[in-house]
Amino acid sequence: MVGRRWWTPWLWLAPSLALLGVFLVYPVVDTLRRSFLDRRSQSFVGFDNYKFIIDNPQPLVSDTHSALLNNVMWLTLFTAVTVSLGLILAVLAGRVRYEAVAKSAIFIPMAISFVAASVIWRFMYEYNVHIGTVNAVVTELGGHPTAWLQNTGAPQTPFTDLGPSTAPQPIQVNNFALILSGVWIWTGFAMVVLSAGLKGISNEVLEAARVDGANEWQIFWRIIVPILSPTIVVVATTLVIQALKKFDLVWVMTGGRFKTDVVATLFYKEAFVIGDFGVGAALAVVLLLWVLPIMLISIRRFQFQEETR
Amino acid sequence: MAKRNPSTAAVAAAPRALRLTEGLKWIAARGPLHLSILALMVLWSVPTLALLVSSFRDPSAIASSGWWNVIKEPFDFTVQNYRSVLEKQGMARAFFNSLIITVPSTTLVILVAAWAAYAFAWMRFPARNLVFLLMVALLVVPLQMTLIPVLRLYSNLTVNAEVPILGGRIFGTSSFVGIWVAHTAYGLPFAVYLLRNFFGSLPRDLFESAYLDGASDLRVFFRIVLPLSMPAIAALAIFQFLWVWNDLLVALILLGDPSLAPMTLKINNLVSSFGTNYQVLTSAAFISMALPLVIFFALQRYFVQGLLAGAVKG
Numbered sequence: 119m120v121g122r123r124w125w126t127p128w129l130w131l132a133p134s135l136a137l138l139g140v141f142l143v144y145p146v147v148d149t150l151r152r153s154f155l156d157r158r159s160q161s162f163v164g165f166d167n168y169k170f171i172i173d174n175p176q177p178l179v180s181d182t183h184s185a186l187l188n189n190v191m192w193l194t195l196f197t198a199v200t201v202s203l204g205l206i207l208a209v210l211a212g213r214v215r216y217e218a219v220a221k222s223a224i225f226i227p228m229a230i231s232f233v234a235a236s237v238i239w240r241f242m243y244e245y246n247v248h249i250g251t252v253n254a255v256v257t258e259l260g261g262h263p264t265a266w267l268q269n270t271g272a273p274q275t276p277f278t279d280l281g282p283s284t285a286p287q288p289i290q291v292n293n294f295a296l297i298l299s300g301v302w303i304w305t306g307f308a309m310v311v312l313s314a315g316l317k318g319i320s321n322e323v324l325e326a327a328r329v330d331g332a333n334e335w336q337i338f339w340r341i342i343v344p345i346l347s348p349t350i351v352v353v354a355t356t357l358v359i360q361a362l363k364k365f366d367l368v369w370v371m372t373g374g375r376f377k378t379d380v381v382a383t384l385f386y387k388e389a390f391v392i393g394d395f396g397v398g399a400a401l402a403v404v405l406l407l408w409v410l411p412i413m414l415i416s417i418r419r420f421q422f423q424e425e426t427r
Numbered sequence: 428m429a430k431r432n433p434s435t436a437a438v439a440a441a442p443r444a445l446r447l448t449e450g451l452k453w454i455a456a457r458g459p460l461h462l463s464i465l466a467l468m469v470l471w472s473v474p475t476l477a478l479l480v481s482s483f484r485d486p487s488a489i490a491s492s493g494w495w496n497v498i499k500e501p502f503d504f505t506v507q508n509y510r511s512v513l514e515k516q517g518m519a520r521a522f523f524n525s526l527i528i529t530v531p532s533t534t535l536v537i538l539v540a541a542w543a544a545y546a547f548a549w550m551r552f553p554a555r556n557l558v559f560l561l562m563v564a565l566l567v568v569p570l571q572m573t574l575i576p577v578l579r580l581y582s583n584l585t586v587n588a589e590v591p592i593l594g595g596r597i598f599g600t601s602s603f604v605g606i607w608v609a610h611t612a613y614g615l616p617f618a619v620y621l622l623r624n625f626f627g628s629l630p631r632d633l634f635e636s637a638y639l640d641g642a643s644d645l646r647v648f649f650r651i652v653l654p655l656s657m658p659a660i661a662a663l664a665i666f667q668f669l670w671v672w673n674d675l676l677v678a679l680i681l682l683g684d685p686s687l688a689p690m691t692l693k694i695n696n697l698v699s700s701f702g703t704n705y706q707v708l709t710s711a712a713f714i715s716m717a718l719p720l721v722i723f724f725a726l727q728r729y730f731v732q733g734l735l736a737g738a739v740k741g
Contacts (some may be wrong), residue, residue: 122550126644127514130546133539134615140580141612142565145573152575210464223468225731230671230716231556233691236711237698238474239532241481241705243476247493249705251477254493276465304741310731363569366675370695392682395575413567420563 124131139311153399167400180388180397185379188293192361192380196297196304201354203301204308207347209314209338211309221313225306232303232366240300240371243267266295268376292378298366303367304360308353315349316342355412362408381405470715482508482709489705518711520686521693525715527593527603528678528689529671532610534717536667537660539611540618545648547619549634559623566616573613574680581605581681594686600682609681610671618663625659626652658729665726666733669719690715 152159154168168329174183175235211220243266244250269291292425319342327337343350343419363383374383381401389398483493483504487495497503513519546552547559578600585599596602629652637647653660675691682688688696694711701707723730 127546127550127552130542134619136537137612138562138565138615141577141609142568142573145576146568148576149572207467210460213460216465220464220468224471225724227471229719231691233675233694234712235533237694237708238478241478241709242474243708244703249489249493251473251493255711266721302471359567370698373699382571389575399575402569402571406572407567409567413564416567417560420560
């Protein structure tokens, strides 16, 4: 429009810019500042709060090492399992006539809040074999019930009689159980996105491969996976962001007890339960540092989109 | 299958044995596929089903026998759990709190984001792409980065007078207005991003002829852009609605007053005080799931689109 004044666009942007300034931009700067101040944000302490995270001086109150390790497990296991399951389901569901029903059944958990899902899985993991479905199945098959959400030992089959080991493990049973509940929620997401990508692969390519004598296994690994790889990257990126910031599932199911804390729950404890804004802010900065590479990638992708528009 | 059989008459005439071997072949070829899909469908549905079934069982039955025992006593259901959780535990109040929090937050974010998205898509001004890029960058900022300062800010700005109808403070912590504004701000980066991309894809001719006819920006915005963008707005509305409805973290920090707690916060408190009283927990959880499930089944397409587009949100 010709007659627009120079400030007209800014008038349209003003409400958004004001809200983003107050609730996102200023807080990010302020949290960065507080991460170098003491627990009441009064005096400068340098890198002490970050040293606290690295040195882990109070493992009984807030075990930073365990939280970091658990988050890494979330990042790797949760992402890998969810993407693989989503891909398998997308391929399988595309081959049956009841595809829509099958997809709905898998996607429904996405509609459920993490809080409700936590109740669902607490109920599934209940120790009492007359209540907890998982333990009922395990005992029915001849195994021993496990306290899925309390057991900090390494995973072993419920059918061996070794008893839980008490030493801290890279993969704790309870952290693993929490991660599986996350997989249950997010597989539907991975499946739907990958299935949309799959529909984009032309049938001629697949038919040509079949005519040339490729079996379904080869078609999956040599054609479907390479063509879908950009979509797989998008799905994995999304899941990584989710894994890094995981809070609700852990908080409602275990409250971070039994060494299940992740960085986001430890942040909440430090900042709002213990009341140490310094360490809390530093933990939030750790979360930000984690998503920073992803932020840069999405900006690059956007610039690329604009140039090719 | 129909394509492979030349005609139904031929099939009817075919010897029995041939049809049997064909059937067996079909089972050998397709059986594992169907079995694995059905197994996964069952596996994915069982947890939700367990919750739903249990929420209608008698408390003593829940504590003494597994939910799968309903097969033996199929009609032994009660709504007593729901009655008690709605009345005694205050889930009814929490349900309305969730609505009071969610509906304005959703409406506000759409309005504010649509204004900004229109400017980004159809106005030329210096630094346009830079400002938009900064917004995209804010999309993945973890909410945790903002919570300490926002809580400090809210404590300083809390107006202690109460709003008679809503029963909360006018502004600050424990106020509905405070949480509306916070959710609107947190929802903006994604909303602006989604709407700007959609507005930008509308045909250019439409705008040029409207501007030539002397239509003002406001007129173009309300008469052309909003009506044409309903699919995107619907997807955004569903996404934002679910995001706020299912949020625990923001409510946990900004709504200290238990009488204002939405259902997520209420359930979180029930879990810590009732631990394994599943008659309370299962029915409470199902009440909070009901509305999202209805939206899912009624508006599946927009639902999926909205969730897919917004999954990276901080």
